[in-house]
Amino acid sequence: MKTELRANKDFWAGMMLVAIGAAGMFIAQDYRFGSALRMGPGFFPTILGGMLIAFGVCIVAVGLRQGERIQGKVSLRALLLLPVSLILFGILMERAGFIPALAALVLVAAASGREFRFLEVLVLTVILTVASVAMFIWGLGLPYPLIKGF
Amino acid sequence: MELFHNLIFGFGVALSLQNLLYCFIGVLVGTLIGVLPGIGPMATIAMLLPLTYGVPPVAAMIMLAGIYYGAMYGGSTTSILVNLPGETASVVTCIDGYQMARQGRAGVALAIAALGSFFAGTVCTMIVAMFGPPLAQVALEFGSPEYFSLMLMGLVTAAVLAQGDMLKSLAMVVLGLMLGIVGSDVDSGVKRFCFGFYELADGIGFVIIAVGVFAVGEIISNLSDPEERVVFTSKVGSLYPTREDIKKSIAPVLRGTGLGIFLGILPGTTPSIATFASYMIEKKVAKDPSRFGHGAIEGVAAPEAANNADAQCKFIPMLTLGIPASGTMALMLGALMIQGITPGPGVMTQKPDLFWGMIASMWIGNLMLIILNLPLIGMWVSLLKVPYRLLFPAIMVFSAIGIYSTNNASFDIYLAAIFGILGIAWRLLGCSPVPMLLGFVLGPMMEENLRRALQVSDGDPSVFLTRPISLAFIVVSALILVIMTLPAVKKRRADITG
Numbered sequence: 001m002k003t004e005l006r007a008n009k010d011f012w013a014g015m016m017l018v019a020i021g022a023a024g025m026f027i028a029q030d031y032r033f034g035s036a037l038r039m040g041p042g043f044f045p046t047i048l049g050g051m052l053i054a055f056g057v058c059i060v061a062v063g064l065r066q067g068e069r070i071q072g073k074v075s076l077r078a079l080l081l082l083p084v085s086l087i088l089f090g091i092l093m094e095r096a097g098f099i100p101a102l103a104a105l106v107l108v109a110a111a112s113g114r115e116f117r118f119l120e121v122l123v124l125t126v127i128l129t130v131a132s133v134a135m136f137i138w139g140l141g142l143p144y145p146l147i148k149g150f
Numbered sequence: 151m152e153l154f155h156n157l158i159f160g161f162g163v164a165l166s167l168q169n170l171l172y173c174f175i176g177v178l179v180g181t182l183i184g185v186l187p188g189i190g191p192m193a194t195i196a197m198l199l200p201l202t203y204g205v206p207p208v209a210a211m212i213m214l215a216g217i218y219y220g221a222m223y224g225g226s227t228t229s230i231l232v233n234l235p236g237e238t239a240s241v242v243t244c245i246d247g248y249q250m251a252r253q254g255r256a257g258v259a260l261a262i263a264a265l266g267s268f269f270a271g272t273v274c275t276m277i278v279a280m281f282g283p284p285l286a287q288v289a290l291e292f293g294s295p296e297y298f299s300l301m302l303m304g305l306v307t308a309a310v311l312a313q314g315d316m317l318k319s320l321a322m323v324v325l326g327l328m329l330g331i332v333g334s335d336v337d338s339g340v341k342r343f344c345f346g347f348y349e350l351a352d353g354i355g356f357v358i359i360a361v362g363v364f365a366v367g368e369i370i371s372n373l374s375d376p377e378e379r380v381v382f383t384s385k386v387g388s389l390y391p392t393r394e395d396i397k398k399s400i401a402p403v404l405r406g407t408g409l410g411i412f413l414g415i416l417p418g419t420t421p422s423i424a425t426f427a428s429y430m431i432e433k434k435v436a437k438d439p440s441r442f443g444h445g446a447i448e449g450v451a452a453p454e455a456a457n458n459a460d461a462q463c464k465f466i467p468m469l470t471l472g473i474p475a476s477g478t479m480a481l482m483l484g485a486l487m488i489q490g491i492t493p494g495p496g497v498m499t500q501k502p503d504l505f506w507g508m509i510a511s512m513w514i515g516n517l518m519l520i521i522l523n524l525p526l527i528g529m530w531v532s533l534l535k536v537p538y539r540l541l542f543p544a545i546m547v548f549s550a551i552g553i554y555s556t557n558n559a560s561f562d563i564y565l566a567a568i569f570g571i572l573g574i575a576w577r578l579l580g581c582s583p584v585p586m587l588l589g590f591v592l593g594p595m596m597e598e599n600l601r602r603a604l605q606v607s608d609g610d611p612s613v614f615l616t617r618p619i620s621l622a623f624i625v626v627s628a629l630i631l632v633i634m635t636l637p638a639v640k641k642r643r644a645d646i647t648g
Contacts, residue, residue, distance in 0.1 A: 009578075009579055009580055010315075010579075010580070012579055013318060013579035013580060013581055016575075016579065016581075017321050017325065020325060020328070021328075024328055024343075027343060028342075031335075031340055031342060032338070032340075035609060036604050036609035036610075036611060037604060037605065037608055037609030038605070038609075039337075039597075039600070039601045039604060039605075040338065041335040041337065041338045041340040041342055043601075044327075044331060044597045044600065045328065045331050045342065045343070048324055048327050048328045048331070049328070051324045052321065052324050052325060052328065055317065055320060055321035055324060056321065058317060059317055059318060059321065062317065068580075070578055070579070071578075072371075072374070072375065072577070072578060073374050073375060074370070074371070074374045074574055074578065075370070075373050075374040077373075078369070078370045078373035078374060079370055079374075079571065079574060082366060082369060082370055082373075082546070082567075082570060083366070083567035083568070083570055083571055084567075085546060086366070086546075086550060086563050086564070086566060086567040086570070087563070087564055087567055089550045089554075089563060090554070090560035090561075090563035090564055091560065093554060093560055093563075094560050102547060105543075105546060105547060105550055106543045106546070106547060109542065109543045109546040110539070110543045112373060113373055113538075113539045113542065114373065114539070115539055120540075121543075124540055124543060128543065128544055128547050132547055132551060136551055136555070140201075140204065142551075142555055
């Protein structure tokens with residue numbers, strides 16, 4: 001049973017660890033390493049980076065030997081739209097205020113699901129927005145403007 | 151008696167109107183979450199953490215603990231009634247619980263599950279109260295080398311016993327430690343791995359990682375793999391078990407409690423291991439094992455007791471040593487730190503109201519669950535009909551507001567989006583994010599203790615091997631690693647944790 005490399009689960013897991021470990025060690029070169037007696041800020045990250053690379057190499061080796069495939073599906077739609085909904089929320093919180101940010105978050109998040117019933121989502125948006133304003137702004141007193149002038 | 155004195159003090163704290171209210175809110179929200187499939191206790195606690203900022207520490211911890219065991223309880227309710235485990239720990243309860251429900255004995259199954267859990271909870275409250283103080287007393291004597299080795303042992307056992315590939319779990323612990331480094335170094339003030347973002351100077355917020363990986367990541371994976379839920383509700387029937395039922399359940403509840411306590415103290419074991427193991431034991435000791443799978447009451451009583459015992463004993467290392475034994479406990483530890491409390495053996499002496507109040511509240515919370523939930527079962531079941539497509543946008547709203555309100559910074563929101571994507575990538579690659587979270591929580595403390603230990607010993611790393619307690623921790627960690635790599639054990643581990 002030979003899995004092609006691009007679907008090899010352990011190969012990619014190991015490569016990810018090696019990459020993070022190597023990047024960590026590389027960046028940590030800018031920090032003073034110090035000695036065991038006086039550990040500098042670079043000491044711990046360098047050691048951890050080395051460990052990550054070591055683990056990564058072992059896992060890559062396991063992957064090449066066993067060739068287990070990546071399993072499970074990921075809905076590209078959800079993978080794209082959910083982070084986008086958060087990013088929109090972040091931008092609108094700064095530019096437009098609490099209500100537009102929430103509305104955008106709910107609308108885009110709801111669109112990442114399999115079914116999208118427009119009327120239902122509209123009602124949901126209104127309910128969640130009203131409930132959040134009542135709970136967080138009036139109830140808990142968070143100091144966010146409901147709506148900002150552009 | 152010191153013990154009773156302390157417990158009475160704890161009940162005094164827990165019975166204050168405010169704390170009772172938060173305990174009530176906690177178990178109510180917890181049950182709600184437990185009933186709704188698709189949101190686990192990890193995601194809930196992560197998402198609700200920011201709500202506790204303005205709440206006093208004792209009340210906050212009482213509420214979070216309530217969410218935790220409330221969720222366990224809610225999970226078993228749906229297992230029995232509709233054959234849907236709300237939480238992974240209640241998968242086993244489905245087997246016989248649902249069969250009992252189909253025979254019209256759902257009420258009895260629910261009552262036995264509740265009473266078994268309550269019994270286990272009572273025993274565990276006593277265990278925590280009895281063993282917590284001496285353990286903390288010992289830990290107060292620890293120096294930096296002991297602390298470092300203890301954390302090492304905690305992380306190693308947690309990684310080794312966690313679900314999934316052991317090598318990857320260990321690597322994820324290291325990755326978590328690495329993420330914990332981000333921010334200003336306490337010693338030198340150097341900003342590490344900040345990439346020029348001043349928002350990272352205080353480190354990556356705990357809530358950001360927790361919500362990103364466990365709430366957002368969970369939603370993405372739920373949406374990727376939607377399973378059709380057919381809700382078939384059976385009648386609850388009489389809630390009163392017969393004398394025969396009770397007689398049959400006593401021994402299994404006792405065994406389940408014992409097993410749950412034992413496994414609960416070990417770091418890294420999930421409640422699903424405890425429930426699974428206790429079900430297997432009951433099947434082995436039963437006179438007529440063929441009844442199992444056809445509505446044997448022992449198959450409900452024992453795993454439910456084990457589940458609750460395991461969940462509550464996880465608090466022992468968290469409260470006394472500051473070592474999280476599971477992902478949920480890492481969140482609790484994070485909540486403590488957010489409240490400005492340094493976790494560790496000092497908590498008991500410096501914050502006795504927190505420690506004893508929380509222990510007492512667990513018992514009160516368990517009682518509340520019985521009184522509240524048995525009559526409310528109909529309401530919980532109707533909640534099952536809420537479709538996920540309405541649920542997850544609400545979770546997103548809570549998560550986003552929760553993260554934003556921590557620092558009032560949009561940067562944190564963007565970071566959470568990235569962690570959501572990372573969470574999915576890790577899941578696909580078979581790398582469990584839970585060990586990462588444990589490493590992340592302990593990382594800064596580990597570095598600090600390593601630094602201090604080496605300073606005291608003039609840079610000689612043998613200090614970890616020459617101090618007896620530290621040596622013991624190191625030896626145990628090494629032993630666990632060796633045992634787990636033995637081929638026979640490795641295979642069995644794969645069978646159990648899947």
